[in-house]
Amino acid sequence: MPTTISRPDFQGSNDPVGHLQRVDKRTISAIDDLEEAPEMFGLTFSKALSTAQLHCLYDPTANKSETWEAWVAAMQVGSALFASATAPEGTTVECMIAHKKRTIPACGVKHFVDAGTWLEAFWLAVICRDQARMTQLCNVPIELLRASGAVFEEYVYHWVDALQTYWLERPGLGEKLVAAFDGTNPDTLRFVDREMMLKVLYPPLDLFYRFISQDPDKFNEALVQAVELHKEYWTADEERESLTGDVAIAPLAIACLAFDAGRPIEVESEYLPENLLDRSWLGEFET
Structure with missing residues (x-):
């Protein structure tokens, strides 16, 4: 028999449809702005991911098409963020986000182009079964994630390295995963x-x-x-x-x-x- 792990009851809006429509509208507006303001990628990705999670509060099994659309949009924003970050300065990238092809300028290495954001973007690509985006993300250099200036425990970079190695079928997966495990010792944490x-x-x-x-x-x-x-x-x-x-x-x-x-x-x-x-x-x- 499967093990059941329930989530606490959610007391949402009395008008869930209206609530979700308003949130979706604000998220799409933020996505629309990326073509003029790619420096807002970090906040927009957070907003899109929160919107996807909100859909699952009202729709716990993700049974509605609107829920799937929200998760896909979050995945698309996360992948577009790294496409923009890795594009040569002065160029643009073509990205499909929320049913629309968008032309977004290269944003370069910003504070949000970090290992934590990479993990979220990769997990979303896995959940949405988008192998092309998984491969794109796995080709993002770890040095670029370090260059963001964000502060993480060192194990995070080994974890990213292990996931990239797994998906791209590179050698050394075992050693990289061991390095990630070694860095999780609770007695040596800094951040x-x-x-x-x-x-x-x-x-x-x-x-x-x-x-x-x-x-x-x-x-x-x-x-x-x-x-x-x-x-x-x-x-x-x-x-x-x-x-x-x-x-x-x-x-x-x-x-x-x-x-x-x-x-x-x-x-x-x-x-x-x-x-x-x-x-x-x-x-x-x-x-």
């Missing part, structure tokens, strides 16, 4: 606290390791633990209860990799929206 590491940041590494180890039982045990720890962290108090934790994005993405590899997924949870996990909407429209 994140112990609880965040143990409950949110570390579990996806362990889950990914179980995935590449091809042990379905161990994978599902790790998936249960990852989702339970995610829930425990993001529901610990009212301050943490936000859209950030309403979908377990990294565990969901790795579960998508496992699902696509034919592995059984024995966890049911609103934190892993069913129709995103089983790619029900794939091919619904051009992305």
Whole structure:
């Protein structure tokens, strides 16, 4: 029997359709502005991702086409951000975002072109099963992510390196993943606290390791633990209860990799929206 991990009840707007339409409109407006203001990519990506997560609060299984559209748009913004960042200065990139082809100037290395943003963009490409964008993201140099000036634990760069190595089938995956694991020691952290590491940041590494180890039982045990720890962290108090934790994005993405590899997924949870996990909407429209 699958393990069920429920999400706390959500008390949303009395007019969910109207609420989502207003949020979608603001997000599209921000996306429209990117053609004139690519320096707003960081805020626009955050807005698009929050909009996708909000859709899953009202639509926990991602059963509605509008929810899929929101997740695709977030994925498209994240990938466009890095396409713009890696384009030569003075050039433009052609990007499909929210059903429209857009011409966006190169933005260069900005503070938001960092490893954390890269991970979010990559997970979204995995969830949306966009292999071309996954490959594009995996060709982003790690040196460029470091150049953003953003401060991260060193393990993050090894984690990005391991994911790029896995997807591009480069040698050295084992060593790079070991380096990422070594950097998660809670006693040596400089920028994140112990609880965040143990409950949110570390579990996806362990889950990914179980995935590449091809042990379905161990994978599902790790998936249960990852989702339970995610829930425990993001529901610990009212301050943490936000859209950030309403979908377990990294565990969901790795579960998508496992699902696509034919592995059984024995966890049911609103934190892993069913129709995103089983790619029900794939091919619904051009992305």
